[in-house]
Amino acid sequence: MLEIIFGALFGLLSSPLIMGLMLVAVVCGLLVGVTPGIGGKLSIAMAIPFVFGMDMIAGAVFLITLHAVNGTSGQISSIMFGIPGDGDDAATTLDGYPLAKQGQAARALGASITASGVGGIIGAIVFALLIPVLKPIVLQFSPSEFFLIALLGICFIAFLASGPNIVTGLIVGLWGLMLSTVGMDPMTGVVRYAGDALVLWDGVSLVTAVLAIFAVPEMLSLGARGTSIALAPRSGDTLSYRQLISGVLEVPRHWWLVIRTSAIGAVVGMIPGLGGSAAAWLCYGHAVQSSKTPERFGKGAIEGVIAPETASNAKEGGSLLPTLFFGVPGSSGMAILLGAFIMLGIQPGPAMMANHLDVVWSLIWALVVGNLIAVALLLVICRWVTVLTFVNGRILVPFILVFISLGCFLSEFQWQNLVILVPFSLLGYAFMRAGWPRAPFVIGLILGGTAEVALHQSLQLWGLWFFLRPVSLVLILMIVALLAYAIYRNMQTKTVVMEWTAEP
Amino acid sequence: MNRFSSAVTVVMFAIFATMVAVAATYSEKARFMPFVIGIPAIGLCLLQLAMDLRGARRARLAGADLGSRRDRWPQQGETPSVGGPAPVSWQAALAAPSVASEIRTWTYFVAYIGGLLLFGFHVAVPILVAVYLFLEAKLSALTAGFAAAVFTLAVYLMFERLLEFRLHEGYLTERLIDAFAI
Secondary structure: OHHHHHHHHHHHHHOHHHHHHHHHHHHHHHHHHHOOOOOHHHHHHHHHHHHOOOOHHHHHHHHHHHHHHHHHHHHHHHHHHOOOOOHHHHHHHHHHHHHHHOOOHHHHHHHHHHHHHHHHHHHHHHHHHHHHHHHHHHHOOOHHHHHHHHHHHHHHHHHHHOOOOHHHHHHHHHHHHHHOOOEEOOOOOOEEOOOOOHHHOOOOOHHHHHHHHHHHHHHHHHHHHOOOHHHOOOOOOOOOHHHHHHHHHHHHHOHHHHHHHHHHHHHHHHOOOOHHHHHHHHHHHHHHHHOOOHHHOOOOOOHHHHHHHHHHHHHHHHHHHHHHHOOOOOOHHHHHHHHHHHHHOOOOOOHHHHHOHHHHHHHHHHHHHHHHHHHHHHHHHHHHHHHHHHOOHHHHHHHHHHHHHHHHHHOOOOOHHHHHHHHHHHHHHHHHHHOOOOHHHHHHHHHHHHHHHHHHHHHHHHHHHHHHOHHHHHHHHHHHHHHHHHHHHHHHHHHHHHHHHHOO | OOHHHHHHHHHHHHHHHHHHHHHOOOOHHHHHHHHHHHHHHHHHHHHHHHHHHHHHHHHHHHOOOHHHHHHHOOOOOOOOOOOOOOOOOHHHHOOOOOHHHHHHHHHHHHHHHHHHHHHOHHHHHHHHHHHHHHHOOOOOHHHHHHHHHHHHHHHHHHHHHHOOOOOOOOHHHHHHHHHHOO
8 A cells, every 4th residue: 555655656756747747737727727717627628638648647647736726826816806716715805805905915825825735735635544444435336326326416516506496407417417328328239319420429528518518608708708807906016025924824823723624625525516615615614613803804814814725725635535436526627627537548436446546646646746836836926926817808718719629629539529519518608697507517427327337237236126225225315315405495595585575 | 597597498498308209219228318317307397497487476476676686685606605795706796798799709619610620720720819819809910910820830839749639620621722732
């Protein structure tokens, strides 16, 4: 075991190619993270054409580093302008922006950058510690459990991503599952929904579908809106290094809070669909509750910056667990990452624990090393990086569309995928405009093939009574409880809406 | 739920219904999974439509001032605030795009994909970048042209020279090259 753990680290550090790729990923991740409109999901989508044909570990390390580092620079706009780049950074705004208005922007940035990096490292450590605990459990799972885990994953993400209305999330998840049936049936060899289109006989390209549902709608929306983040009034113009260092030192000063919020973040990350926003808000609330002076929060408390930033980056380590070992992505960003992993030849599932622990450990070390490099680099360059927040969204759109089309074409070297990209993008845009969640689609599409094979195997092994196995029963209970709670929450929301509309 | 959301539900209903109908023509084993997914999905679409209709009727009954007060109600997917000022995402902070600008952006995208298929990456990429930067980002013609040329060169060097990928050359481009025997 120790040989695998340190062999992976040695392999990472001794390979100039991998270290070079990590450095490129850190720089790109930081720049993309701070640029308005390009989140973690888009950056992975844009990176797909570059990793195509790359060695499995090198490509995966590049992508995971890019994804992990993205969030580290995302908080700059939250603190400097009071406008979070995405949901993960919203909690940081509450105390980061007041600090900037008090002329302590550099202190807040120093604390948030360091907290984010430390959180990422602790998240990776938590994941690493859980591997030996989880290994025997994961290896016990049979086809029936994998079918039910696929259903649970879709229900979970639909529930968490669709707010009070789970139905829309379930429809999108089932659409992903339905799309996974396109192509040759694994049991009979019958070609379904593909007709004479040979390109569809192996199924819909995962990369194309993911780009269409996530990346294209985001870019077209940014193009249609066409403004930069820095329309907001800017506070705390000066970024002195002395203040920056004092912010860095706030992290060891609040070490116990950092450890607690990192652990909470990592655990939240393990629950599919909860994501960084939930982790950040949960830990912000925890920091408020555990503080002796809660009245300082919202007015510029440094703990209010440290807690959410630590948690939102720690969740990356946690969300690797369901992604790699169950094939259920921990977040929508992880869903795209999972698609890219599959393209690189990494097949997520329990076999990862048995046969590919070296890959798992390489990814864990990539999180640690990537975060260390990112923190060091960002502390030096953060005063210049803020300039990127002034970039007009419309300048970025054509370049990113080119990368999206390259990713779509290069994933299978089929021009037909470019044709498929258009109607799927239209559907993705419609989901986005209607406020429907899009993450369940990716989970459905990724897990569809596995779920179908698992269902057929379960029926052959145990007949219709496959769900009476003990672990299966637990999973079914979880699904039923989740749906029951979702319906209850939906009804509660409706009642509140009715009372609210009936107010005089 | 707004009308647009209901329209999306109708589209999804039509997609699922068509796929289930097509699956009915397959053998018993091949249609099993599409049925397991498609039939509940059709049910969920109908449920969603019923909920939308019910919500619309309730809103009508509850009074006309709902629209003016809706902005106080947390919207779908909005993060609850723990304390202090309500967080705003930068997307929400900026103006929502107009339908005209959405159509214009979509036209660029569809034209670009059409251009890729017909003329390939070498032609479509510089045209998209130059035209978009000039007309939409309001850069000068010289800057837009220069950026397009540099970017196309970078894509060519990166993907075709360094990584040795063969990018799609476009059907018309190929025929033109053949016709003129270039």
